[in-house]
Structures are given as structure tokens and as C-alpha cells.
Amino acid sequence: MIDVDEFATRARGWLAENLPPADPTRDTFFLHAATHPTDEEVLARAATCRELQRRLFDGGFAGICVPPEYGGQGLTPAHQAAFNREIRGYDYPAEIQASTFIPCMAVLLEFGTEEQKLRHIPRMLRGEEIWVQLLSEPGGGSDAAGAVTTATRDGENWVLNGSKVWTTSGWWGDWALCLARTNWDVEKHRGLTVFSVPMSAPGLEIRQVELVNGSKDFCQEFLTDVVVPDTDRIGDVDAGWGVMTRWLYHERTISGGSPYVTGGGNRPNAGPYDIGSLIEAARAFGTLDDSRTRALLGEAQTNVLVLRALVEAVTRKMAGGALPYHAAAMTRLFGGTSNARRAAIATELYGEAGVVWSPDEETAAQVGLGYLTRQAACIGGGTTEMARNVISERLLGMPREQRADTVAFRDVPRGPQAGGSGA
Amino acid sequence: MFTQTADQDLLEATTADYLRVTWTPARIRELSRLDSPFDPALWRRGVDLGWTALLVPADSGGGSVSGNGLADLLAVAYQFGRHAAPGPLIGTNVVAAALARWGTKEQHGGPLAELLDGAATAAWGYAPRTGPRSGNGLRAVSSDDGVALTGTVPLVETGTASGYLLLAAADAQGLRSHYLVPRDAPGVRTSPLRGIDLTRRYQSVTLQDATVSAAARVGEPGSADDHDELLLDLTAVLQAAEIVGTMERAFTTTLQWTHDRYSFGRPLGSYQEIKHRMADLRTQLEASAAVTAKAARHVGEGSPDARLWASTAKAYAGQVGPELIQDCVQLHGGIGVTFEHDLHIYLRRATVNAQLFGTPAAFTDRLVSLTETALGGGK
Missing domain, CATH: 1.20.140.10 (Butyryl-CoA Dehydrogenase, subunit A, domain 3)
Structure with missing residues (x-):
């Protein structure tokens, strides 16, 4: 196996030749977006991501930790980490790292059949298949196991009915992992099954959801008699919760530490929250030498550096067995709360400029709108409350929450607004 | 929490065992009622476990267990925190590191060797530039007799009676240099302070023409x-x-x-x-x-x-x-x-x-x- 330093040297040379520099002023599509891209601009960027992913694949840098038989490089997390250091400053397919590679590819690697892996993973690595997650439902956010989207067996096929929501990039994704209920007569965790579903499937209607900052990248889907062949089932029938726990684990690694993510995840730059940008802003406002301003700047940077150290330490300890994999919830919690805090700090530093701006002050707009959507950092990818449950119950061994959903799922109270057929 | 190698584990385990039996919470409470809770014999036994050697290279009489002595020392400091153990662990190590890096051969043979074998402890007389304990800085006047130091150091941790202080003093040109000053040198007066830690004690130091030899300087002038x-x-x-x-x-x-x-x-x-x-x-x-x-x-x-x-x-x-x-x-x-x-x-x-x-x-x-x-x- 190629030595990590040698690999990094090769990557350095290849990147300089093959990837364009990152545009520091470009936003990611969602959450931070201040200037709302048109649908055409989003699709154009998606096409760029596919093309950049293809270049990574052709250069031998896609799927660095994925086995060669599925198109990967068969190397180690240390190689991926080295590559992620080298790729800083270059444009890369940031927007498709999550959800395509985590959690979707990671789940396929663990639970897919040989045939499924050979069919999809090389296409993911070549940028030909972008994957999304049909997971949350309108009737329940954190309670993933309470899914009421139902899959009914019909010969060699399954027929899916229900609704999913908070699908990042749902409207331009190609395939999805979908969690569905296959048995209403057992306890809720024991009646779930995971499927792979093409987003172009007949009966799958997609609607974009507008967020408070104007972003329209999250979607809601309505599934009406969507037919999925049994060969697209991921894992055993009614064994979906076992898949789900790993699905959620891989999703939590978005804060860092996944061996399947290229670059810094799906946030290519910190935009207005970059420490240099914050210092520049304070200098422009004439507040840089105020002790309160300096305390805020230092807190913002401390949060960033501590999160980085935490991700590294937890990843290392989990790999070495010193911490169970549930420890990833700590990085999710710290990442969420520190990002929310960062948005608050930027808002305080910007003051007036962060709430009223002239049309050319894009950074100020990012701060203002970023503040409005700040709690998304503590909601998306599993709420920080759920992370606290995982840490306290799984890591610390504290008593589990009392539950009212241990009877057959059909009989679980779901409230006056609950959807689902109960069929 | 910090160890990553078997050698570090061993260092931490021996330290933890020693601290646990030597300084139980009940013992810490008893010591809190004493004027001088520091016990030179107990300190020396701890030093035998390697407490003061880690920031000092092997050719100066120290040695790390992993190649990064500070990473090793984390395990010891962590256990000191877990047991709220008495003893000037941080100051002694920091002064040992200073002597190892910038000290003369004579300083290595004398004071540093004493820190390494536990016969003496040391404190770094650092004062922040602002705040309630900013201090007024020490002045150094050179003569044929050596260097006379005058001024106050607001706060140093106590330790062995005949230990060392690493103090910075400014000469007539305003250049600050470090000097290694024996606590019991003539012209050095200490005055006990009170504080919230039960077993770590602090004192202020007043120097009035406290004269040390020119060889007591640690590092180049102005460093x-x-x-x-x-x-x-x-x-x-x-x-x-x-x-x-x-x-x-x-x-x-x-x-x-x-x-x-x-x-x-x-x-x-x-x-x-x-x-x-x-x-x-x-x-x-x-x-x-x-x-x-x-x-x-x-x-x-x-x-x-x-x-x-x-x-x-x-x-x-x-x-x-x-x-x-x-x-x-x-x-x-x-x-x-x-x-x-x-x-x-x-x-x-x-x-x-x-x-x-x-x-x-x-x-x-x-x-x-x-x-x-x-x-x-x-x-």
C-alpha cells in the first residue's frame, strides 16, 4: 500500500494540475445561502460537482477508503485525511459529499448485496449517481423509527405510499435510501425495511420547501403507489432498524471524521464566519481593539479549533476502541451548538450591518440570513437533543427514556395530526 | 484520557497509584489546616516516578517516554488534577525545561540535577503585564560582585525551602533576562499569601539587592x-x-x-x-x-x-x-x-x-x- 506521505505528494501534484481553485465568495447552496441561486444555477453547479467527481475518480482519488472492486482505492482513513488536507483551496464536489457518500454509500457498503454494491458504488464515485435520504416524515422528525410511509409486498415488488421531508437536494438527486414500514403489527423498530428508490420513479412527486433564508434545496416527497423491486431492498425485511442505526451514525459523521468524505464535508468555506473574514469586518467597523469584540472573535476561533481537535480525538479513540461509536454524538452536539454560537457571534459583531444592508454587501446579508437559520445547525442531521440522549444513554449508561411506543406500532398513539394509512 | 502508548500508560498508572494512596481526599483536608503542607520526602518519591524528567533531554539527565515529553507529562498533570495533589509540578517542570533549553553546563550539573532528583523544586515568577498582580518588574544591576536584583514578584508557588525561582529582570537598557535565584539567597524575602487551593501555597517575593553571580543568568541577555x-x-x-x-x-x-x-x-x-x-x-x-x-x-x-x-x-x-x-x-x-x-x-x-x-x-x-x-x- 502506498505510504501516506507519498500519497499526499502525488495528490498535491495532481490537484494542482486537475482541479480549479475554490471561489472563496461562493456559497454552498443551502443554509448559508444569501443570494438565492436560481434552479438553473443549482443544476449547473450540480453538473459541475458531477464533473469534478469524475475527475477525482479518473485521477484515482475517489473513494479512497472504498474497496477497489467497487471502484475505490482501498486505502486507509489516514490517506483520506491527507488528501483532505491537500485539497484545501481547490474547488471540489462539496455539495454531493453528504448525502451521497455519507450516509448512502456507507450504508450500501455495510448492508448492500454484492450486486447492489457493484451496481451503484462505482456510479456514485464517478459522479453519475447522486443519492439523497428519504428518511424524515412530516409526522415525526427525531423519531425516525416512527415512520409511517408503508411498503406493501406485491409479488417480486414492493409498493410504497407515504410522504418524506427534509430531503436535502431531493429535487436534483438520482437515487435515495428510503425507510419504510413493512409491518404494523410488531413493535415499531421491528417493522421497518430500507429500500433504494430512483428519484425518477413513477408516483414519486417532489416539492421544494422554502426556508426562512430563501433556500429551496430541501424537499418534501409524496409517494403514491411507487413500485420498487425486491432486489432494491437494502438488508432483510423488517430488519431496517439495524440498517438505520448505522445510517444515522454515518449521518452524524458530517461534523467530521468520516473516511468517506472528500474535503471538509459539504461546507467548502466558512464564508462570513471565517476567522479572517470576521477580523476584517471588525477592523472595517473600527471595533477590532474593543475588548468585547476581541473576546467574541477569540470565542469564535476557539470553537472552531476545539471542534477540530474534538473530531480528531473522538475519531481516533473510536478507531482504537477507547470510545464506542456512539461517541460520534459528542462531535455532532459540539458541532451544532458551536455553529449556532458562531452565527450569534457574527451577528453581534456586525451589529446594524447584519440586519440592514445595501445590495452589494453580500457578506452582511449572509450574516443576517445565517442568523435566521442558525438553529438548523442544531436540527438537521438529528437534533442536538437526540445527540444528548445518545450520549447520556449509550455513552454514559444513564436510564433510557420512558416509552409509550412499545406495543404493536398500529396501536401507538400518534396524535391528532398524524398521517399514515395504518393499512 | 491522554495516553496513547504503553509507556505512557505505565507512567500514568504508577503516578495514579502513588497519588491515590498518598493524597486521599481526607488527607488533602488535613493538609489544608497546616501552614506548610508540602512534604519534601513524599515529593521526592514521586519524582522517582519520572515527574520532573520529561521536559529535559536525556543528555541533560532527563528523558521522555514517547519522544514528546510534554505529551507524556500530560498524563502526570492529569492525575495531579484528578487527585488535587500537592506539589509544584508545573513550576518545577517549566523551570527544568528552561534550564535544559537555555541553561549553562553548570546550571545543568547543579540546580537542574536537583530538580531532576527531587531534592529541590522551582517556581517561575511570571507576572502578567496588567491586572491586580501585574507587579512592578525586577531591575538588575551588574557589578563586579555579580547581579543585584531589586523589586517584587507578586506570586510564586511554594515548595522546598531551598528551591529555585526563575525570575526575569530588566537591566539599565530595559533588556529583560532570566535569572535563577535560590529562594534562600540573601536579600530575598518571602511573604505567605492565602488562596483557595487547599494544598498549593503561594508567596510574594521581595528582592532588595539580592545578589546572584553573573552565571545565574539563564539564556542570552535580553531573551x-x-x-x-x-x-x-x-x-x-x-x-x-x-x-x-x-x-x-x-x-x-x-x-x-x-x-x-x-x-x-x-x-x-x-x-x-x-x-x-x-x-x-x-x-x-x-x-x-x-x-x-x-x-x-x-x-x-x-x-x-x-x-x-x-x-x-x-x-x-x-x-x-x-x-x-x-x-x-x-x-x-x-x-x-x-x-x-x-x-x-x-x-x-x-x-x-x-x-x-x-x-x-x-x-x-x-x-x-x-x-x-x-x-x-x-x-
Whole structure:
């Protein structure tokens, strides 16, 4: 196996030749977006991501930790980490790292059949298949196991009915992992099954959801008699919760530490929250030498550096067995709360400029709108409350929450607004 | 929490065993009532475990167990925090590091050897430039007899009676240099201070024409400003490691309490409010340990980012450490503010470490200044 330093040297040379520099002023599509891209601009960027992913694949840098038989490089997390250091400053397919590679590819690697892996993973690595997650439902956010989207067996096929929501990039994704209920007569965790579903499937209607900052990248889907062949089932029938726990684990690694993510995840730059940008802003406002301003700047940077150290330490300890994999919830919690805090700090530093701006002050707009959507950092990818449950119950061994959903799922109270057929 | 090699594990285990039996919480309480709780014999036995050798290269009589002595020393400092152990661990190591780096051969053969075998301890007489203990700085006047030092040092930790002080003094040109001053040198007067740690004691030092030989200078003339910054990095990382030790002890004690204590017919730990707070505290503990370990790696290797990480470690652990323990007190209820309970022992140690040698706020400001400089156009 190629030595990590040698690999990094090769990557350095290849990147300089093959990837364009990152545009520091470009936003990611969602959450931070201040200037709302048109649908055409989003699709154009998606096409760029596919093309950049293809270049990574052709250069031998896609799927660095994925086995060669599925198109990967068969190397180690240390190689991926080295590559992620080298790729800083270059444009890369940031927007498709999550959800395509985590959690979707990671789940396929663990639970897919040989045939499924050979069919999809090389296409993911070549940028030909972008994957999304049909997971949350309108009737329940954190309670993933309470899914009421139902899959009914019909010969060699399954027929899916229900609704999913908070699908990042749902409207331009190609395939999805979908969690569905296959048995209403057992306890809720024991009646779930995971499927792979093409987003172009007949009966799958997609609607974009507008967020408070104007972003329209999250979607809601309505599934009406969507037919999925049994060969697209991921894992055993009614064994979906076992898949789900790993699905959620891989999703939590978005804060860092996944061996399947290229670059810094799906946030290519910190935009207005970059420490240099914050210092520049304070200098422009004439507040840089105020002790309160300096305390805020230092807190913002401390949060960033501590999160980085935490991700590294937890990843290392989990790999070495010193911490169970549930420890990833700590990085999710710290990442969420520190990002929310960062948005608050930027808002305080910007003051007036962060709430009223002239049309050319894009950074100020990012701060203002970023503040409005700040709690998304503590909601998306599993709420920080759920992370606290995982840490306290799984890591610390504290008593589990009392539950009212241990009877057959059909009989679980779901409230006056609950959807689902109960069929 | 910090160890990554079998040798580090062994160093930590022998230290933990020794501290556990030697300084039980009950013993710490007894020592708190004494004027001089420091016991030279007990210190020396601890030093035999390697406590003062790790920041000193092997050819100067020391030696690390992993190649990064500061990373090794984290395990010892962490256990000092976990046991709120007495003894000037940080000051002695920091002065030993200074002597090893910048000291003369004579200083290696004499004072450094005494620090390494436990016969003496040392303290670094650092005073911040502003604040209630900023001090007025020492002046150094050279003559044929040597160098006469005059001025006050607001605060040094106590140790062996015949130990050493590493003090910076400015000459007539304003150039600051470090001098190694025996505590019992003529012209050195100490005056005891009171404070919140039960077993670590501090004193102020007044020097009136305290004369040391010119050979007592440590480092080139005028090098103290630069050297202070490195000693500050070492001190910050070791303080952070002690703080992490106190946090771990308070957290573990409190987790057990949430299992054992029942209210309204349920264990305390079954309430989600309590669970979520424990999750937050556990995350802060891991984050404090992570940033401290990372800082030790960078400072120990002398990397370009060393100062950045050392500042971050002290800024973060110094801020959240005492707060975590206060939350542990809150979760205990009334028993948590009694002298009989152990929590305050760790709260005291964490708070002293957080505030001495630069507050978390001072290190936060240092971090911003470093970043300004790195980005260009810093002040």
C-alpha cells in the first residue's frame, strides 16, 4: 500500500494540475445561502460537482477508503485525511459529499448485496449517481423509527405510499435510501425495511420547501403507489432498524471524521464566519481593539479549533476502541451548538450591518440570513437533543427514556395530526 | 484520557497509584489546616516516578517516554488534577525545561540535577503585564560582585525551602533576562499569601539587592521576553491538563451520584434534564481533553502552530473547566457546597489553574493577536 506521505505528494501534484481553485465568495447552496441561486444555477453547479467527481475518480482519488472492486482505492482513513488536507483551496464536489457518500454509500457498503454494491458504488464515485435520504416524515422528525410511509409486498415488488421531508437536494438527486414500514403489527423498530428508490420513479412527486433564508434545496416527497423491486431492498425485511442505526451514525459523521468524505464535508468555506473574514469586518467597523469584540472573535476561533481537535480525538479513540461509536454524538452536539454560537457571534459583531444592508454587501446579508437559520445547525442531521440522549444513554449508561411506543406500532398513539394509512 | 502508548500508560498508572494512596481526599483536608503542607520526602518519591524528567533531554539527565515529553507529562498533570495533589509540578517542570533549553553546563550539573532528583523544586515568577498582580518588574544591576536584583514578584508557588525561582529582570537598557535565584539567597524575602487551593501555597517575593553571580543568568541577555512566551505555552498546556483531571473527577463523581440518588421515586439520572446536562458536560470534558492533547503535541514538537493551540487549550479548558465543576455542585444539591464533600477540592484546583499565569480571557486575546499576526497586519 502506498505510504501516506507519498500519497499526499502525488495528490498535491495532481490537484494542482486537475482541479480549479475554490471561489472563496461562493456559497454552498443551502443554509448559508444569501443570494438565492436560481434552479438553473443549482443544476449547473450540480453538473459541475458531477464533473469534478469524475475527475477525482479518473485521477484515482475517489473513494479512497472504498474497496477497489467497487471502484475505490482501498486505502486507509489516514490517506483520506491527507488528501483532505491537500485539497484545501481547490474547488471540489462539496455539495454531493453528504448525502451521497455519507450516509448512502456507507450504508450500501455495510448492508448492500454484492450486486447492489457493484451496481451503484462505482456510479456514485464517478459522479453519475447522486443519492439523497428519504428518511424524515412530516409526522415525526427525531423519531425516525416512527415512520409511517408503508411498503406493501406485491409479488417480486414492493409498493410504497407515504410522504418524506427534509430531503436535502431531493429535487436534483438520482437515487435515495428510503425507510419504510413493512409491518404494523410488531413493535415499531421491528417493522421497518430500507429500500433504494430512483428519484425518477413513477408516483414519486417532489416539492421544494422554502426556508426562512430563501433556500429551496430541501424537499418534501409524496409517494403514491411507487413500485420498487425486491432486489432494491437494502438488508432483510423488517430488519431496517439495524440498517438505520448505522445510517444515522454515518449521518452524524458530517461534523467530521468520516473516511468517506472528500474535503471538509459539504461546507467548502466558512464564508462570513471565517476567522479572517470576521477580523476584517471588525477592523472595517473600527471595533477590532474593543475588548468585547476581541473576546467574541477569540470565542469564535476557539470553537472552531476545539471542534477540530474534538473530531480528531473522538475519531481516533473510536478507531482504537477507547470510545464506542456512539461517541460520534459528542462531535455532532459540539458541532451544532458551536455553529449556532458562531452565527450569534457574527451577528453581534456586525451589529446594524447584519440586519440592514445595501445590495452589494453580500457578506452582511449572509450574516443576517445565517442568523435566521442558525438553529438548523442544531436540527438537521438529528437534533442536538437526540445527540444528548445518545450520549447520556449509550455513552454514559444513564436510564433510557420512558416509552409509550412499545406495543404493536398500529396501536401507538400518534396524535391528532398524524398521517399514515395504518393499512 | 491522554495516553496513547504503553509507556505512557505505565507512567500514568504508577503516578495514579502513588497519588491515590498518598493524597486521599481526607488527607488533602488535613493538609489544608497546616501552614506548610508540602512534604519534601513524599515529593521526592514521586519524582522517582519520572515527574520532573520529561521536559529535559536525556543528555541533560532527563528523558521522555514517547519522544514528546510534554505529551507524556500530560498524563502526570492529569492525575495531579484528578487527585488535587500537592506539589509544584508545573513550576518545577517549566523551570527544568528552561534550564535544559537555555541553561549553562553548570546550571545543568547543579540546580537542574536537583530538580531532576527531587531534592529541590522551582517556581517561575511570571507576572502578567496588567491586572491586580501585574507587579512592578525586577531591575538588575551588574557589578563586579555579580547581579543585584531589586523589586517584587507578586506570586510564586511554594515548595522546598531551598528551591529555585526563575525570575526575569530588566537591566539599565530595559533588556529583560532570566535569572535563577535560590529562594534562600540573601536579600530575598518571602511573604505567605492565602488562596483557595487547599494544598498549593503561594508567596510574594521581595528582592532588595539580592545578589546572584553573573552565571545565574539563564539564556542570552535580553531573551526573557521571547522565553516567557514559550514558558507560558508550557504552563498553559499543563494547567489545562490538570483542569481536565479535575473535570474528569468531578464528572465521574457526579455521574455515579445521578445513579445512586433517588428523588420522587426515580434515580436522578432518569430525568431528561439531568441526562442532557450530563451529555453537555461529558462533551465539554472530551473537548477540553482533545484540545489539550492537540496543544501538547504541537508545543512538544515546537510546531509553528504551537502558540495558537496552547492559547486555545487554556482559553477553552480554563473557561469550561470550573463551570463544569460548578454544574456538578448544582447537580449534587446542598451536599455539594459542604467541606465534607470532595467536589470543592477539584473546583479549587481547577479555578486556581484557570486564573493563574494568564486568565482564559487573556489567552483568548492572545489567540486573536496571534491570528491577526498570521493573517498579516497584526498589532
